[in-house]
Amino acid sequence: MNNEAMNSKQTIESYMKQNNIDKAYELAEAYVKASPNDPDGYYLYGYLLMLKDQDQNASLIFNKGLDIDQKNALLNFSIGNLLNKQHKSTEALKYFCKSKLFNPSIDFKISLKNDFNNLNILFGSMEIANQMHTSVKGLKKLGLNAKSINYYPGYLGYKNDYTLNLSSIEDFDIADLETKKLASELISENNVFHLFFGTSLTLDHSDLPLLKELGKKVVMQYWGSDVRMYSKAVKLNRYVKVKNMDEEQIKRHLEFISYYVSDCLVDYELAEYVKDFHTNIHYIMPAIDLSEYKVVEPTKNDKPLIVHAPTSPEFKGTPYILRAVEQLKQYYDFDFKLVQGVSHEEAVKIYAKADLIIDQILTGSYGLFCIEAMAMGKPVICYISDFMKEKYPKDLPVISANPDNIKETIENFLRNRDRSEDLRIKGRSYVEKYHDMNLICSDLYHVYKNL
Numbered sequence: 001m002n003n004e005a006m007n008s009k010q011t012i013e014s015y016m017k018q019n020n021i022d023k024a025y026e027l028a029e030a031y032v033k034a035s036p037n038d039p040d041g042y043y044l045y046g047y048l049l050m051l052k053d054q055d056q057n058a059s060l061i062f063n064k065g066l067d068i069d070q071k072n073a074l075l076n077f078s079i080g081n082l083l084n085k086q087h088k089s090t091e092a093l094k095y096f097c098k099s100k101l102f103n104p105s106i107d108f109k110i111s112l113k114n115d116f117n118n119l120n121i122l123f124g125s126m127e128i129a130n131q132m133h134t135s136v137k138g139l140k141k142l143g144l145n146a147k148s149i150n151y152y153p154g155y156l157g158y159k160n161d162y163t164l165n166l167s168s169i170e171d172f173d174i175a176d177l178e179t180k181k182l183a184s185e186l187i188s189e190n191n192v193f194h195l196f197f198g199t200s201l202t203l204d205h206s207d208l209p210l211l212k213e214l215g216k217k218v219v220m221q222y223w224g225s226d227v228r229m230y231s232k233a234v235k236l237n238r239y240v241k242v243k244n245m246d247e248e249q250i251k252r253h254l255e256f257i258s259y260y261v262s263d264c265l266v267d268y269e270l271a272e273y274v275k276d277f278h279t280n281i282h283y284i285m286p287a288i289d290l291s292e293y294k295v296v297e298p299t300k301n302d303k304p305l306i307v308h309a310p311t312s313p314e315f316k317g318t319p320y321i322l323r324a325v326e327q328l329k330q331y332y333d334f335d336f337k338l339v340q341g342v343s344h345e346e347a348v349k350i351y352a353k354a355d356l357i358i359d360q361i362l363t364g365s366y367g368l369f370c371i372e373a374m375a376m377g378k379p380v381i382c383y384i385s386d387f388m389k390e391k392y393p394k395d396l397p398v399i400s401a402n403p404d405n406i407k408e409t410i411e412n413f414l415r416n417r418d419r420s421e422d423l424r425i426k427g428r429s430y431v432e433k434y435h436d437m438n439l440i441c442s443d444l445y446h447v448y449k450n451l
Contacts, residue, residue: 073103123148129368138441237364268391287440293375309339317361324407374427397426
């Protein structure tokens with residue numbers, strides 16, 4: 001900004017302080033014409049129009065300023081004020097949120113009355129094992145308004161109500177702008193925020209203090225590598241591998257999130273990592289829409305098909321499984337299918353043909369892949385640690401195996417295929433009892449009501 005422009009704005013402000021609105025207005029109008037690319041000039045001009053009770057013209061001027069600088073706090077705040085005067089509270093809140101998100105240090109408070117008799121639920125911003133989509137579907141069946149937004153779509157092809165592919169935006173400033181614009185709209189339209197995997201609606205988590213200030217209901221659901229710390233994990237399970245060895249970074253992230261979000265959702269293993277941070281811990285099971293998974297009768301082929309589908313081979317124990325399969329093929333006639341890089345829809349078709357599913361043999365707990373397999377009546381091998389055996393329901397019908405005995409476990413199945421019928425029946429029954437989308441979403445509803 002050159003000295004002449006600065007002096008002109010100071011002169012306008014001086015006349016405003018003297019309550020000489022007409023003169024200030026005259027100078028502001030001239031300034032905007034002379035300096036059409038200065039958003040501050042549009043703010044001064046629009047503000048003076050408001051003082052002259054020309055709200056409609058003021059709104060036009062403020063929006064012209066925003067065309068130049070979408071992040072301008074004063075312009076966004078001013079439009080919010082105009083909309084508030086017109087009793088357009090949702091629209092007004094969107095602009096108030098923009099001013100706060102783009103300028104977190106701005107000094108004004110947003111007064112908002114939340115109506116929690118009508119829950120508008122938003123899931124975001126990372127899809128994990130189709131859980132956002134499934135939860136939205138289940139909550140809608142309960143008559144609730146729920147939607148999801150995913151910033152990290154992948155090859156699995158999960159469906160969400162809103163998608164913004166951040167990996168396709170190379171410029172951080174553009175990604176920051178787009179997420180904050182979208183967050184402003186979503187915050188103004190919803191009152192319950194169910195966040196996944198330590199993410200939120202903005203890249204810098206500036207939405208978390210805003211959501212707290214607005215009195216919105218917020219819960220964070222953790223899923224594994226976002227909170228799993230090796231020093232604690234290895235005490236529960238000696239086979240475990242973790243993706244993030246920087247425990248101080250994990251702790252700092254948990255400290256920040258838990259300062260603004262008191263409630264979290266976890267399973268019993270992950271509770272060990274977050275219990276020192278979050279005030280309220282709620283336990284929840286993964287959900288599955290059983291209408292999409294029919295029990296598939298076992299194949300009549302003499303040559304069984306074994307399927308393994310790792311999203312993260314190193315952390316699922318895939319090298320141990322492949323080594324065991326190669327050794328066993330020297331003595332047994334069977335097919336083995338490694339499922340990677342295909343959509344979830346295509347993967348499920350392959351699972352349906354399997355005689356045995358192998359999930360993971362390192363983590364010590366089961367995930368959605370195991371649940372899907374049991375829902376289709378498939379026997380499943382998955383390592384269940386001693387710690388989690390005590391936490392899971394006693395009727396869990398999973399064949400537990402680890403790197404030390406995976407070969408013998410697969411061999412035992414190949415020798416005794418007829419014994420798997422009992423597992424098929426128990427697997428489907430277990431999923432119906434503990435993972436049915438309708439049951440899980442009913443639990444979620446009660447969590448939201450009590451936040």
